[in-house]
Amino acid sequence: xxxxxxxxxxxxxxxxxxxxxxxxxxxxxxxxxxxxxxxxxxxxxxxxxxxxxxxxxxxxxxxxxxxxxxxxxxxxxxxxxxxxxxxxxxxxxxxxxxxxxxxxxxxxxxxxxxxxxxxxxxxxxxxxxxxxxxxxxxxxxxxxxxxxxxxxxxxxxxxxxxxxxxxxxxxxxxxxxxxxxxxxxxxxxxxxxxxxxxxxxxxxxxxxxxxxxxxxxxxxxxxxxxxxxxxxxxxxxxxxxxxxxxxxxxxxxxxxxxxxxxxxxxxxxxxxxxxxxxxxxxxxxxxxxxxxxxxxxxxxxxxxxxxxxxxxxxxxxxxxxxxxx
Amino acid sequence: xxxxxxxxxxxxxxxxxxxxxxxxxxxxxxxxxxxxxxxxxxxxxxxxxxxxxxxxxxxxxxxxxxxxxxxxxxxxxxxxxxxxxxxxxxxxxxxxxxxxxxxxxxxxxxxxxxxxxxxxxxxxxxxxxxxxxxxxxxxxxxxxxxxxxxxxxxxxxxxxxxxxxxxxxxxxxxxxxxxxxxxxxxxxxxxxxxxxxxxxxxxxxxxxxxxxxxxxxxxxxxxxxxxxxxxxxxxxxxxxxxxxxxxxxxxxxxxxxxxxxxxxxxxxxxxxxxxxxxxxxxxxxxxxxxxxxxxxxxxxxxxxxxxxxxxxxxxxxxxxxxxxxxxxxxxxxxxxxxxxxxxxxxxxxxxxxxxxxxxxxxxxxxxxxxxxxxxxxxxxxxxxxxxxxxxxxxxxxxxxxxxxxxxxxxxxxxxxxxxxxxxxxxxxxxxxxxxxxxxxxxxxxxxxxxxxxxxxxxxxxxxxxxxxxxxxxxxxxxxxxxxxxxxxxxxxxxxxxxxxxxxxxxxxxxxxxxxxxxxxxxxxxxxxxxxxxxxxxxxxxxxxxxxxxxxxxxxxxxxxxxxxxxxxxxxxxxxxxxxxxxxxxxxxxxxxxxxxxxxxxxxxxxxxxxxxxxxxxxxxxxxxxxxxxxxxxxxxxxxxxxxxxxxxxxxxxxxxxxxxxxxx
Ligand SMILES: [Zn+2]
Numbered sequence: 001x002x003x004x005x006x007x008x009x010x011x012x013x014x015x016x017x018x019x020x021x022x023x024x025x026x027x028x029x030x031x032x033x034x035x036x037x038x039x040x041x042x043x044x045x046x047x048x049x050x051x052x053x054x055x056x057x058x059x060x061x062x063x064x065x066x067x068x069x070x071x072x073x074x075x076x077x078x079x080x081x082x083x084x085x086x087x088x089x090x091x092x093x094x095x096x097x098x099x100x101x102x103x104x105x106x107x108x109x110x111x112x113x114x115x116x117x118x119x120x121x122x123x124x125x126x127x128x129x130x131x132x133x134x135x136x137x138x139x140x141x142x143x144x145x146x147x148x149x150x151x152x153x154x155x156x157x158x159x160x161x162x163x164x165x166x167x168x169x170x171x172x173x174x175x176x177x178x179x180x181x182x183x184x185x186x187x188x189x190x191x192x193x194x195x196x197x198x199x200x201x202x203x204x205x206x207x208x209x210x211x212x213x214x215x216x217x218x219x220x221x222x223x224x225x226x227x228x229x230x231x232x233x234x235x236x237x238x239x240x241x242x243x244x245x246x247x248x249x250x251x252x253x254x255x256x257x258x259x260x261x262x263x264x265x266x267x268x269x270x271x272x273x274x275x276x277x278x279x280x281x282x283x284x285x286x287x288x289x290x291x292x293x294x295x296x297x298x299x300x301x302x303x304x305x306x307x308x309x310x311x312x313x314x315x316x317x318x319x320x321x322x323x324x325x
Numbered sequence: 326x327x328x329x330x331x332x333x334x335x336x337x338x339x340x341x342x343x344x345x346x347x348x349x350x351x352x353x354x355x356x357x358x359x360x361x362x363x364x365x366x367x368x369x370x371x372x373x374x375x376x377x378x379x380x381x382x383x384x385x386x387x388x389x390x391x392x393x394x395x396x397x398x399x400x401x402x403x404x405x406x407x408x409x410x411x412x413x414x415x416x417x418x419x420x421x422x423x424x425x426x427x428x429x430x431x432x433x434x435x436x437x438x439x440x441x442x443x444x445x446x447x448x449x450x451x452x453x454x455x456x457x458x459x460x461x462x463x464x465x466x467x468x469x470x471x472x473x474x475x476x477x478x479x480x481x482x483x484x485x486x487x488x489x490x491x492x493x494x495x496x497x498x499x500x501x502x503x504x505x506x507x508x509x510x511x512x513x514x515x516x517x518x519x520x521x522x523x524x525x526x527x528x529x530x531x532x533x534x535x536x537x538x539x540x541x542x543x544x545x546x547x548x549x550x551x552x553x554x555x556x557x558x559x560x561x562x563x564x565x566x567x568x569x570x571x572x573x574x575x576x577x578x579x580x581x582x583x584x585x586x587x588x589x590x591x592x593x594x595x596x597x598x599x600x601x602x603x604x605x606x607x608x609x610x611x612x613x614x615x616x617x618x619x620x621x622x623x624x625x626x627x628x629x630x631x632x633x634x635x636x637x638x639x640x641x642x643x644x645x646x647x648x649x650x651x652x653x654x655x656x657x658x659x660x661x662x663x664x665x666x667x668x669x670x671x672x673x674x675x676x677x678x679x680x681x682x683x684x685x686x687x688x689x690x691x692x693x694x695x696x697x698x699x700x701x702x703x704x705x706x707x708x709x710x711x712x713x714x715x716x717x718x719x720x721x722x723x724x725x726x727x728x729x730x731x732x733x734x735x736x737x738x739x740x741x742x743x744x745x746x747x748x749x750x751x752x753x754x755x756x757x758x759x760x761x762x763x764x765x766x767x768x769x770x771x772x773x774x775x776x777x778x779x780x781x782x783x784x785x786x787x788x789x790x791x792x793x794x795x796x797x798x799x800x801x802x803x804x805x806x807x808x809x810x811x812x813x814x815x816x817x818x819x820x821x822x823x824x825x826x827x828x829x830x831x832x833x834x835x836x837x838x839x840x841x842x843x844x845x846x847x848x849x850x851x852x853x854x855x856x857x858x859x860x861x862x863x864x865x866x867x868x869x870x871x872x873x874x875x876x877x878x879x880x881x882x883x884x885x886x887x888x889x890x891x892x893x894x895x896x897x898x899x900x901x902x903x904x905x906x907x908x909x910x911x912x913x914x915x916x917x918x919x920x921x922x923x924x925x926x927x928x929x930x931x932x933x934x935x936x937x938x939x940x941x942x943x944x945x946x947x948x949x950x951x952x953x954x955x956x957x958x959x960x961x962x963x964x965x966x967x968x969x970x971x972x973x974x975x976x977x978x979x980x981x982x983x984x985x986x987x988x989x
Contacts, residue, residue, distance in 0.1 A: 032978045040971035047966045051940065051957025056966035062726050062747040066755050067952050078977075081726050083970060084744045088728065089977040091740065093984050095730050109978070113985035120989035158989045165988060181734050195736040210987065272744075273969050286976040293983050 003249040003307060010303030013131050014295050017138045020130065021295045024123050028290060031119070035075060035112060042076055058274050060084035078105050086268030090261055097206060098199055100169035121158035124217060124301070125150030131302045132221045153220055156228045161213045168205065176201055211250050211304075212239050218305045222312075242311060249307055253300050260296065264289040348575035348816035351378050352513050353537035358488075359544035359566075360506075360583060365423070365499050366489045371510060373482040377474050378535070379516040384473040386435075386480075387453075387523035388466050391508030394526040395426030395491035395498070399461035401454070405528035405771065406495065426491030426498065430511060433468060436481040441471045443483065456525045456771065464526040465514075484511050495528075495652045503584035503609075505645075505653050505663070508532070510579070515697075515818070524699040527771035529779045531691075531698035534577040536816055544568040545583045552607040552643045553581035554661045573639065575816060576659035577695055582607065582645050590616065594624050599631045600638070608646035615666050618677025619644055625678070625720045626685035630712060633804060634689050634811035642688065644681065650735055655680045657687030669737040673725025675717070679749075683713045693815045701821055702770050702779075703844070707787020708807075710753060714788060717749045724749055750792065750948060757785035758951050766790075767821055767844040789948045790843040793850075793901075796946035797839075798832050806831045842899050843949070851897030852941045853955035855925065859935035862886035889936040891928045895921055897951065906943040909934040936960050 014021065046068055047053045055061040060081055072079065082088035096102055103110045126147035130138060180198035184191030215235035216228065225231050239246045264285065273279040358369030377383065394402035395416070403416050416424075433447045449469035454462050474480055488509045491498040497507040514523025515535055522533060543551055547567045555573025562568075571581070587607040594602040604623055608616055623644055627637050643661040647653040649668040656663045662684035670676040686709040690696075696704035717724075726745035729737035760781035764773045773779035795803040810819070810827045821844065829835050842848050861884030866877040893905055905917040905926075911934035919926050919941075930936065938959045942950065950956065 028979055028982055029975075032975055032982055036971060036975040036978060039974050040967060043967035043971050044962075044964050046954070047970075048962035048964045049959045050954055051938065051959070052954050053959070053963060053966040056970065060742075060745050060970075062745050063751050063754075064954050066751060067758070067954055070758055079970070079974060081742050081745045082728060083973050083977060085740075085742050088740060088742060089973070090980060091730060092977070093981045096981075097984070097987075098731055099733075105981075109981065112978075113981060116982040116985040117988045120986035124989055154989070161988055177733055180736075184735070191736060195731075195733070199731065273973075276965065279965075279969055279972070283972050283976075286972070286979075290976070290979045290983060293980070297983070297986060 003245055003252060003303075006249055006307040006310065007252060007299070007303045009306040010299050010301075013302040013306075014298045017130060018295070019138055019140075020123075020127055020143055021291060021298055023140070023143065024120075024127075024294050025287075025291045027119060027123070028116075028294065029287070031112065031116065035108060039075055039079065043079070058272070074106055075108055078109065086270075087265040090265055098202060100173055117158055117162065118155065121154045122147050122151050125154045125221075127298055128217055128221045128301050128305065131305050132218075150221065153228045153231075154217060157213060157216055157220075157232070160228070160232065161209065164209055164213075165206075168209065172205060173202060207247070207250055207254075208239070211246055212236050214301065214304050215239055215246070215308060218301070218308050222305070222309065238308065238311070242307075245307060245311070246304070249303055250300070253296070253303060257293070257296050260289070260292060348536045349378065350537045350575070351376050351535035352577075353539070354510070354579065355540045356510060356579075357542045358510075360504060360546075360549075362502065362504070362546055362549075364489075365492075365504070366487055367506060367509060368487045369485075371482070371484040371486060373484065373511075373513060374479065374537075375482065375513055376479045377476055377516060380476050380518055381516065381520065382473040382475045383516060383521075384470050385467050385521070386470060386482075387514035387521040388468070389508070389512040389514060389523060389526070390428040390430075390452075390464055390466055391512070391526045392426045392428040392488055392491070392497065393463035395494050396463060397425070397461055399459070400464065400526075401457055401459050401462040401771075402464065402495075402526045402528050404459070421492060424492030425489070426494055427463075427489045428509070428511065429487045429489075430466070430484060431487060432483070432485040434483040435468075435470055436483070437470070437472075437474060437478065444471055446470060454525055455521075455523065456527070459525075462525050465523050482513075486511055493652055496654055496656050498653065500648055500651045500653070501586075503582070503586065503648070503651075505580075505582045505647065507580045507653075507656065507658065508578075512578075522697065522699075527699075529702075529773060529776055530770040531702060532578065533695075533697040533699050533818075536575055536577050536695070538572075538574040539576060539579045540570070540572045541579055541581070542568055542570040543581055543583070546585075548585045549583040550585065550587040550589060550607065551581060551583045552587070552605065552645050552661065554579040554643070554659050556641050573660055575638075576692070578658050580658035580661055582647075582663075584609075586610065588613075590620070592620060592624075594627050594642075596628050596631065599628065599636050600640075602627055602637055602639070603641045604644065605641060606644045606646070609648060612646050612649065612666065615646065615664070615677035618675060619646065619664055619681045621720070622678035622681030623685050625716055626682045626688075626713075629716045629719060630686060630689050633712075633715075634808050635693065635815055637688060638693070638815075642685070644684075655684050657684050657691055659692045660688070662687065668735040669729050669732050669739075671727035671729060671741075672739050673727040673741045674752075675721060675724060678721070679713065679717060682716050683709055686712045686716075689811060694811055695816070695818055696820070697818060698770070700769055701767060703766050703783040703787040704819065704821060704824060706780075706784045707766075707791060710784045710788035711791040714749045714753065714792075723747060724752075750789070753785040753788045754948075754951070757781045757789060761786070761849045761951055762847045765845050765847055786843070786949070792948035793843075793946065794828070794836070794839070796944070796948065798828075802831050802833075839901065842901075846899075848899035849897040849951050850899040850901060850947050850949040851895070851951050851955070852903050852921065852947065853894045853896045853952070854939045854941050854958035855892040855894040857889070857891050857936050857939055857958055857960040859887045859889040859960055862888050862931065886931060886933060887935045889930040889932075891930070891936060891939050892925055893919060893928070893939070893941050894925045895923065896955070899949070901947065903942050903947065904944065906940045908937045908939070910937045 047056055052061055052064040062081060065081060082092050126143040129146035129150055176198050180194050184194045212235045215238050216231040219234050220228060220231040267285060271282055273282040353374045355372040356369055358367050360367050394400045398416055434443045435446050436442050446468045450466055452463045452466050490504060493500055497505055497509055514521045515533055544566050545551060547562055547565050551569050553571040555571040558570040558572050560567055560569045586609055588610060590606045592604045594604055606619055631637055639660050645663045647663050647665045649666050653663055653665060655665045664680045666676050690708040691705040723746040725741055726747050727739060727741040729739050731738050760778040763778045764782050766782040766786055806828050825840050864878055866875045869875055891907055900921050903919050903921050905919050907915040940957045942956055
């Protein structure tokens with residue numbers, strides 16, 4: 001079975017069970033709104049009766065921001081010119097993965113993100129559990145009970161992954177960038193290819209870690225294992241043995257994700273929400289994007305699960321064939 | 326071995342300018358030096374002709390030995406530099422032994438006609454520290470003459486010296502095989518009516534010197550390309566070395582650079598009503614992308630400053646591009662300046678053009694109008710930043726904001742925020758605002774809290790002060806002030822008082838209080854609209870004169886008259902008259918002028934319409950105002966803008982949270 005089939009099967013699974021994505025989307029927006037409210041009230045205090053509101057209705061006013069930012073604290077610091085660009089506000093987030101500076105937006109945002117890691121670990125149990133089960137379809141109670149059922153394992157896996165990632169950002173990450181510095185040579189200003197290569201290598205390593213932990217979850221559910229550590233080991237073996245397939249699938253889905261980001265980035269960049277109607281349209285677009293991104297994340301699990309299932313069936317049938325001979 | 330001697334004579338049409346003869350030549354230098362690229366030293370001889378232009382008879386002569394700032398970690402310069410976080414590990418304990426710089430005087434003889442002839446005065450040599458008595462600082466020395474030199478008398482000094490350039494030095498030094506010689510030779514101080522003005526070299530200080538003629542022959546390896554103050558006269562090649570002679574009259578310093586890596590572009594600046602200038606750009610191949618900005622900026626500056634102030638009087642201008650991560654920095658010297666562009670600069674901010682315009686601006690403010698940069702740096706820096714912003718606005722209009730991604734060392738990915746425009750003047754405000762209340766502007770350059778505060782005051786507050794002045798007096802008066810100041814003080818050493826006098830001469834009222842607050846206080850300008858209340862007019866109720874009770878009437882739905890009250894506020898401590906504009910709902914406006922003296926002022930209006938909004942300083946005259954957002958207030962709030970940006974922020978956070986799930 002090829003990776004395209006796995007992806008198409010995976011996406012079908014996600015679409016038929018779209019309600020799971022909806023639940024996760026609701027959690028996402030609720031969590032975000034909790035801290036968006038103080039940000040809104042700050043903006044209201046600073047903009048709504050000041051002359052600058054006329055400019056800020058049309059565009060982002062750098063001069064206002066510069067004097068606002070001078071006194072800004074905490075969350076207020078995250079109000080920034082990059083919000084004016086459909087791309088920049090997305091790139092700002094991706095940059096965190098490449099630099100490892102996860103506290104760059106302040107501690108509140110960092111802990112909110114951390115909370116989201118564990119909330120997602122919870123829901124991942126339900127998501128993968130349901131995709132793994134071929135007969136039963138989605139119901140809210142089943143989704144939650146599966147999430148609860150796998151939570152201790154998935155929590156352990158998330159914790160382990162965070163640890164691995166932390167070690168990566170503290171060791172390999174600076175090492176690779178230092179190597180890039182050295183091969184770029186002290187004063188030379190044009191060292192683009194070297195750094196691009198370094199960042200690609202970093203992405204490769206991050207993806208490798210991610211893929212291993214994805215399959216660890218899948219193996220845990222499919223094989224009914226009771227040790228998450230064992231699953232990580234099995235996942236490493238599986239990923240290394242099928243490096244091209246597993247990476248091919250992951251990269252293909254990532255390309256789809258990238259296209260999605262570029263499309264929506266472009267749309268949000270060209271549309272200027274200067275009237276209520278356009279603003280509502282933009283909000284709709286933004287929320288649609290988040291919803292699709294959640295669906296895409298689930299497609300990674302579903303497709304990888306499909307790939308794993310097919311591979312192991314092939315392995316098993318291969319073994320049987322050998323025995324028959 | 327075949328010894329090849331080649332003499333190249335480059336014939337220049339001698340451009341004699343009327344202004345050049347107008348300069349008073351006090352210190353003229355003839356030097357013959359050789360660069361040893363292995364030892365990083367410049368050795369040679371100097372013949373200095375100096376005239377006592379003061380009313381004092383002096384026996385002691387003061388010299389600068391700037392390079393000694395890099396001689397040890399306790400020099401005043403490095404002590405001050407070490408206090409800055411950015412320079413913390415620079416020149417630290419692990420600094421290479423051959424990384425230090427110094428200036429050594431090997432012989433020093435003085436000659437005065439009919440008094441003494443080639444008398445060695447080296448035995449009287451002594452390092453002095455007029456500013457801070459720091460015994461480890463050797464950036465100033467004094468020698469004693471056999472007999473005093475009287476006012477009007479001339480002297481000749483013959484000096485042998487060795488200048489060692491520091492590794493990655495600030496303003497002067499070497500990086501790989503690029504050598505930059507700035508402040509590299511023994512340089513006489515300025516003798517004024519109250520004695521010698523010869524300050525030690527400080528981290529923030531720049532320079533001060535008398536005008537004269539410079540004739541310098543420089544020998545370097547044959548493959549090295551040289552850029553220097555003045556005009557190349559001739560070149561001689563011998564033994565794999567090339568000697569080039571540069572001559573310039575009526576300047577007050579001489580800097581040069583040499584590297585085998587330079588690429589050279591020459592271009593002639595031409596403009597009706599302005600003399601032609603040959604621009605010679607030396608750039609490093611890695612900075613090729615900045616070349617058009619350098620040239621555009623230099624030409625724009627020569628054109629605008631030549632027209633606004635005074636024509637650039639020299640026939641040539643040399644522009645030297647230095648590595649983006651070097652400490653050589655962007656720096657001005659007569660007829661030569663360096664440009665250093667950060668490798669991670671944001672394209673939309675046009676750093677190459679901005680920097681070229683700024684440093685070219687110094688050809689006028691510092692080069693021609695030669696203030697004392699040690700004591701009154703604002704007099705050139707503020708004028709240069711003001712001029713640069715005006716020139717940038719004239720050539721490019723608004724700048725484009727942006728950001729860099731993945732910044733690491735010299736690498737970054739620039740990104741332009743195409744919807745976010747910014748005026749060049751904002752940049753001045755952004756640099757000034759954080760340090761507004763830490764220092765006063767008109768102060769010795771080493772008396773500031775730190776380098777940022779020094780720059781905030783001398784460069785940016787100064788520029789904003791000049792914009793405020795321009796807005797108060799009007800563009801035409803301001804341009805007359807600036808061109809008069811330039812023309813009167815070309816080849817002279819003006820002071821702050823000279824500038825204020827020039828302003829007062831053209832201004833309709835004396836501006837002393839304006840300058841007093843701007844130059845000598847930490848007061849900030851911040852005017853704000855505090856509140857607006859508009860109430861429908863109600864008739865009298867309560868008890869009338871006879872004690873009869875009058876019942877209140879219900880408020881009308883469409884009231885005919887409103888009573889409005891507007892309070893404006895002086896939130897800063899800088900007092901300056903300000904315009905107040907009140908806009909009414911029916912389209913009418915009322916304009917008031919507030920003297921700004923009180924802490925607040927109340928305006929009351931009674932009329933057919935309610936107050937819609939109030940703007941204080943509607944024409945934005947007060948460029949020094951540190952917060953313009955509070956200058957406009959609407960009577961009624963409208964939350965649309967807040968909603969727009971809050972939902973965008975929400976979306977950003979949702980995306981971030983969704984990405985966080987990656988680690989689950
Ligand atoms: Zn400057």
